Each structure stands twice: as structure tokens, then as C-alpha cells.
Amino acid sequence: MLNxxxxxxxxxxSNNHNRGEVIMFNWFMSLDLWVQALLGGVFTWFVTALxxxxxxxxxxxxxxxxxxxxxxAAGVMVAASFWSLLAPGIEVAEAQGKIAxxxxxxxxxxxxxxxxxxxxxxxxxxxxREKVVEGITTKMKRSILLVFSITLHNIPEGLAIGVxxxxxxxxxxxxxxxTVAAMVLALGIGIQNFPEGAAVSIPLSQEKxxxxxxxxxxxxxxxxxxxxxxLGAILVTSMSVILPYALAFAAGAMIYVVVEELIPEAQExxxxxxxxxxxxxxxxxxIMMILDVALG
Numbered sequence: 425m426l427n428x429x430x431x432x433x434x435x436x437x438s439n440n441h442n443r444g445e446v447i448m449f450n451w452f453m454s455l456d457l458w459v460q461a462l463l464g465g466v467f468t469w470f471v472t473a474l475x476x477x478x479x480x481x482x483x484x485x486x487x488x489x490x491x492x493x494x495x496x497a498a499g500v501m502v503a504a505s506f507w508s509l510l511a512p513g514i515e516v517a518e519a520q521g522k523i524a525x526x527x528x529x530x531x532x533x534x535x536x537x538x539x540x541x542x543x544x545x546x547x548x549x550x551x552x553r554e555k556v557v558e559g560i561t562t563k564m565k566r567s568i569l570l571v572f573s574i575t576l577h578n579i580p581e582g583l584a585i586g587v588x589x590x591x592x593x594x595x596x597x598x599x600x601x602x603t604v605a606a607m608v609l610a611l612g613i614g615i616q617n618f619p620e621g622a623a624v625s626i627p628l629s630q631e632k633x634x635x636x637x638x639x640x641x642x643x644x645x646x647x648x649x650x651x652x653x654x655l656g657a658i659l660v661t662s663m664s665v666i667l668p669y670a671l672a673f674a675a676g677a678m679i680y681v682v683v684e685e686l687i688p689e690a691q692e693x694x695x696x697x698x699x700x701x702x703x704x705x706x707x708x709x710x711i712m713m714i715l716d717v718a719l720g
Contacts, residue, residue, distance in 0.1 A: 453603055460603070461589035461657035464610035465582055465650030469643070471614035475621025476642030479635050485626045488700040493619035494690035495704025496711075498682045500616035501581075503712035505675040505682075508609040509584055512591065513671030520668065531669040535676025539580065543684070546576060574624050574645040577685055580677030581613050582649035586656020587670045594664045608719050612712045617646060 452460065510528060517527040547569060588606040595602040625642030629635050656674070660667045690701035 449600075449603075453599070457589050457593055457661055458586075458654050458657040460592075460606070461586040461653040462650055464585045464589060464606065465653030467610055468581065468585065468614045468617050468649050469646040472617040472621040472646035472649075473639075473643035475618035475623075476625040476639050478622040479625035479629050479638050479642065482622075482626055484630060485622065490623055490627075491690045491692070491701040492704035492707075493623050494686050495701040495706075496708035497616040497620050497623075498686035498690060499705040499708025499710070500612050500712040501678045501682050501686070501708075502705075503709045503716065504584065504609055504612050505678045507713065507716035508588060508605065508612070509671045509675035509678070512605075513668045513675070516591070516594065516671065517668035520665070522668065524668075527668045528672045531672025532676035532679075534669070535580065535673040535678070536680040538673070539576070539677050539680040539684070542576060542579070546572060568641075571624065571628075571641045571645050573685065574620065575648055577681035578617075578646050578648050579652050580674055580681060581617075582652030583656040583670075584674040584678060585610050585613060585649065586653035586658075587660050587667070587674050589653070590657035590660035591667055591671065593661050594667050604719065605716075608715050612715050613649075615711060616708060621646070 452463075455463075510532065513531065514524045514528050517524040585606070588609045589603075592599060592602045592606060621642050624645055625635075625638045628641055629638035631638075633641075656670065660670050687701070687705075690704065
């Protein structure tokens, strides 16, 4: 049975409605999958830059608002990890005749291990825990270490986008639906990147850093997303056998970021009550759930 989005799509095509949208969508589908992934990654970077640009409008940000922002980001990532990555990975594994639960478990675990190793290697420092420098010993400035912490968790987001677009080539169902599902994932990640951009740039501007420089560092934290989106798409399109593992891998990496970084920072920043972080998480989860279930 066609889902809601497919019904709307075929209705529009058959009735010649919104021909501009149809032409744009068909043009997008005609692109190589790695190019689609690149555009998805560029979109999420652009939304991050928009969020970072809030530094020009606000001198400071409320702790409670910052906690809610991190909560929203965490909620979006948890929902996306299941509906956009883990569940499709299980379906692909079953279609390939593999033991689905084992494939999902292996990929998920490897995603977490990958981020754990990256944590131990890449020097970084978390907001609110500035006295603790993780990774290899370095003499980098505190502001750069803070940006690196955000950059680290943008890596699995870029991989998730790339794997989702790369999976289109292996779909046994509607290519249009698979393309829209990947676009929905990019949209969801973009939504949570907006508050993240502000959560980086505004605190940095309070660190005796000019607004322009804070903006530049804030948007730069998401530049890894287009890069890893392309890498993820090329990887799964060249070796389709690893697709279910790659989907679960991206989910595991994202969940690692949520538990290791986003939730603690959301709780620490919501200084007048953790309910700001909790309701932010619920809001983010609901938004991504609606996008995935209703449109994906």
C-alpha cells in the first residue's frame, strides 16, 4: 500500500499540480547518489550556519533555552536513529537473507566504538566541562577545543545522510519513496542543527571572541557533514553488502553522541530545572517521528 507521501506525489503528477516541484524532484533524482548526499550535507551545514548567525542578534542565551536546544537536538537524533536508520537497516538485512538482529547489533556497536575511539584521539572540550580536555594532549585554544566537540558529533550525522541516500540504489521498493525518506532524514538533521549552530556561536561570543569569528567557528563545526555524507554514500553504493551494517553503524554513532554529549549538556544547562531539557527532548523526538512516519 502506498504511504501518505506517495499518494500525494502521484496525485500531483496525475493532475499536473505543482509542476515546478515535480520538475525539481525529478532533476534531483537524476543526480548521482553521492551528489544527492552532498546536497543533503550542504543543506544541513547551511541550516547550522543560519543558527550560528543568531549570534548577530543575541548577545547571550538563556541557560534554560540552551538546555532545551540540546534537548531538541537529542530528541531528533534518537528518533532518526531508529526510524531512519536502524529499522531500515533491519529490513535490508532481512531482504539480504542475513540474521537481521545480529547485523543490527554488530553495526550499532561498531558505531559506538568508532565514536569512542574518536573521543580518545581527537582533542576536544565540552561546553560546561571546560576544565576537562579529552583526546590527545594539545596546546590548542579553548575555543577551538569547544568547536571540535560539536564537530565530532556532526560526523555521524553526515554519515547518516550519506548512507540514507546511498541506500536508494539498493531499494527494492519505490525509488521515489526511498529518495523522500533520505530527504526527510536530512531535513530532520537540519532542524536540530539550527539550535546547535546557535548553541555554539553565542557561547563562543561570550568567550571574548568577536561575533563574526564566533559565527565562523559555529558554522565551521558542520563542514564535516557534506564530506562524510559523500563518503557514506560512496561506501554503501560501491559495496551494497555492507548497507545494513552501515545503517546500524550510523544509528549507533548518533546514539553515542546523544548519551555521551547532548543529554549531559542539556541537563547541565537547564539550571532552573531539568524539565527544560526533558521537554526539549520530547519536542525534538515528536518532530522527527512525525517527519519519518508521516512523510518518510
